Amino acid sequence: MQRLVLRRCRWIASAILLLAFAALSHGQERSGSTAAADAADGRSAEQWLQIVQQAARRLDYSGTMVYQQGSEVHMSKIVHVFDGRVSHERLQPMDGQPREFIRRADEVRCLIPEARRVVIERRTRAESFPGLAATTTTELLQQYSVKIVGRERDGGFDCQVLEIQPRQGDRYGYRLWVDRASGLLLRSQTLNERGDVLEQMAFADVRIGGVDREQLKPSWPTDGWKVYEAAHRPVDLKEQGWRLSPPSGFKPLYTVRRPMATGHALQAVYSDGLASLSVFIEPASASAATEALPQRGPINAYARRVGDSVVTVVGEIPVETARAVAQAAERVGR
Amino acid sequence: MNPDRMNPGKSAVPSESSADDCAERLSCLLDGELDAEACRALVDRLGHDEGACRQWRLLNCVGDAMRSADVASWHSERFVSRVSAALEGEPTVLAPAPLPRRVAVRRWLLPGAGAAAAAAVLIAVGLPSRQVSSPEATVAQAPAAPATTVAKAEVPVQIDRSPQLERYLAAHRELAEPTLMPHSTPYVRTSGAMLMQEGR
Numbered sequence: 299m300q301r302l303v304l305r306r307c308r309w310i311a312s313a314i315l316l317l318a319f320a321a322l323s324h325g326q327e328r329s330g331s332t333a334a335a336d337a338a339d340g341r342s343a344e345q346w347l348q349i350v351q352q353a354a355r356r357l358d359y360s361g362t363m364v365y366q367q368g369s370e371v372h373m374s375k376i377v378h379v380f381d382g383r384v385s386h387e388r389l390q391p392m393d394g395q396p397r398e399f400i401r402r403a404d405e406v407r408c409l410i411p412e413a414r415r416v417v418i419e420r421r422t423r424a425e426s427f428p429g430l431a432a433t434t435t436t437e438l439l440q441q442y443s444v445k446i447v448g449r450e451r452d453g454g455f456d457c458q459v460l461e462i463q464p465r466q467g468d469r470y471g472y473r474l475w476v477d478r479a480s481g482l483l484l485r486s487q488t489l490n491e492r493g494d495v496l497e498q499m500a501f502a503d504v505r506i507g508g509v510d511r512e513q514l515k516p517s518w519p520t521d522g523w524k525v526y527e528a529a530h531r532p533v534d535l536k537e538q539g540w541r542l543s544p545p546s547g548f549k550p551l552y553t554v555r556r557p558m559a560t561g562h563a564l565q566a567v568y569s570d571g572l573a574s575l576s577v578f579i580e581p582a583s584a585s586a587a588t589e590a591l592p593q594r595g596p597i598n599a600y601a602r603r604v605g606d607s608v609v610t611v612v613g614e615i616p617v618e619t620a621r622a623v624a625q626a627a628e629r630v631g632r
Numbered sequence: 633m634n635p636d637r638m639n640p641g642k643s644a645v646p647s648e649s650s651a652d653d654c655a656e657r658l659s660c661l662l663d664g665e666l667d668a669e670a671c672r673a674l675v676d677r678l679g680h681d682e683g684a685c686r687q688w689r690l691l692n693c694v695g696d697a698m699r700s701a702d703v704a705s706w707h708s709e710r711f712v713s714r715v716s717a718a719l720e721g722e723p724t725v726l727a728p729a730p731l732p733r734r735v736a737v738r739r740w741l742l743p744g745a746g747a748a749a750a751a752a753v754l755i756a757v758g759l760p761s762r763q764v765s766s767p768e769a770t771v772a773q774a775p776a777a778p779a780t781t782v783a784k785a786e787v788p789v790q791i792d793r794s795p796q797l798e799r800y801l802a803a804h805r806e807l808a809e810p811t812l813m814p815h816s817t818p819y820v821r822t823s824g825a826m827l828m829q830e831g832r
Contacts, residue, residue: 354812374819406806421809528806567808574804574808576807578800610800612800612801613808
């Protein structure tokens with residue numbers, strides 16, 4: 299059974315790859331007629347981007363999310379419901395250890411059945427949530443150019459294909475397949491400067507609307523499970539004696555002091571609306587060993603020692619960008 | 633076993649040691665339980681005893697698998713020897729710095745080592761690759777395309793599968809917010825494999 303599933307995964311992976319190649323060549327072919335497609339539709343690429351942002355938050359949908367990176371494929375069932383105020387989500391990875399992630403607004407409960415444990419991860423931000431993303435479309439367009447590259451059928455849906463190119467080479471580009479009827483993003487590819495697909499996420503078996511709320515409930519009764527809560531304390535980076543210089547357009551989302559396995563660390567999270575990066579600052583002794591990260595498609599990390607601290611940059615950014623951010627980290631006025 | 637390589641009575645590794653005994657000692661070496669002399673002797677032995685080497689790789693692989701199934705990799709003997717041979721024949725553009733003190737207790741591999749390496753980011757430590765002399769560790773990205781040839785390797789890079797940076801990834805995932813996809817999307821990347829390692 300397991301092997302069967304595996305073989306199926308592999309089959310899907312190759313199918314996706316094939317599709318990706320097809321889309322690539324197709325996209326290039328079409329790019330000449332962008333303006334025409336644009337005009338014919340009446341919606342600009344920028345408008346599509348706004349529609350996508352809204353749809354991901356406001357629609358009710360369920361389906362299977364297929365994540366592919368290199369030869370690796372993960373599938374997760376996802377259910378999303380917007381109750382008019384906040385969004386609710388349940389994510390069930392279909393491979394690896396049984397897990398479930400149940401989100402309500404900015405709180406994610408991670409269920410670990412074999413340990414009878416619930417880990418609560420809470421995002422605490424001053425601004426209200428949900429609402430628009432921290433970065434507006436206008437701000438996003440200062441860092442990226444967006445264009446319509448075609449119209450394709452994907453997963454049974456009539457899709458608008460968008461291409462998002464970084465204006466500078468310090469971040470990745472994206473290709474998006476958007477359901478023209480609902481605005482839901484059905485497929486997303488992360489591309490490097492050569493146009494190679496670094497990672498891909500695609501929705502399969504999508505159902506839009508009519509999602510039963512029961513589907514948001516955990517698969518296991520969690521009464522009596524141990525509950526752990528990640529404790530993050532918001533801090534001021536300057537007061538902590540640090541100055542960080544992320545690339546242009548990356549706005550701070552959170553700056554927190556948080557427990558890590560080796561002690562406490564400062565974590566500053568930045569996002570430009572599409573990509574995000576974290577900077578971790580810890581006492582050097584806490585992580586004296588060399589460090590590495592399993593490669594996850596577009597995710598890179600870079601560690602650098604600054605005085606008696608170690609600065610580690612992790613994010614969906616090219617390694618050169620991670621290095622630049624680490625190198626620009628400096629101690630200030632203390 | 634290769635009797636002419638044995639040197640009874642001298643080293644801390646008994647010459648008549650069975651394969652089991654060797655495995656035992658290698659395991660002790662991994663756990664840092666051998667004294668300096670025994671350690672040196674065993675490392676010497678690893679230098680010429682192919683069987684011990686294989687055992688060593690197997691033990692490392694088991695250790696990796698125990699830490700996380702995501703990072704464990706096992707390469708065929710032929711593959712490893714081909715890579716070694718290609719590496720031997722490769723002119724080194726940048727002279728590697730002297731090896732750090734902990735000789736041989738390292739796992740060496742090449743970037744682009746195929747699907748198995750895709751699960752691991754390669755870390756170049758102490759070897760000047762792009763930057764010259766800085767006390768920094770680059771966690772470089774393995775080439776996405778498995779078609780990358782071995783010959784492209786500039787310098788040997790080390791794969792260190794410390795779970796330390798996996799924790800950074802988990803911590804990043806927790807607070808990173810995708811704007812176009814559902815918010816739980818970052819969890820898709822990891823399948824929650826790292827939750828247990830956080831030990832929270």
